[in-house]
Amino acid sequence: MRTDIEPEGIPTEMPLAAIKIETVEDYERATVRVAELAGHVEDSAEEQELEALVDAIMEWDKTHDDATAWR
Numbered sequence: 001m002r003t004d005i006e007p008e009g010i011p012t013e014m015p016l017a018a019i020k021i022e023t024v025e026d027y028e029r030a031t032v033r034v035a036e037l038a039g040h041v042e043d044s045a046e047e048q049e050l051e052a053l054v055d056a057i058m059e060w061d062k063t064h065d066d067a068t069a070w071r
Contacts, residue, residue: 019053019055021056021059027060031057033049034050034054
């Protein structure tokens with residue numbers, strides 16, 4: 001990804017709009033992080049990160065509709 005997802009989330013200096021999934025590994029990491037963020041409080045930094053990750057995942061899915069690269 002153009003930004004690394006740390007265990008505690010995306011670094012605050014990284015604009016959430018800059019999240020772009022570039023590899024299958026990025027995609028896998030993003031989906032794990034989405035699961036970790038599910039259920040956080042509305043209007044929190046975690047919810048904003050969740051929304052940005054979901055947007056990035058959806059963009060990836062538009063052009064990668066096969067599962068051939070999955071482990």
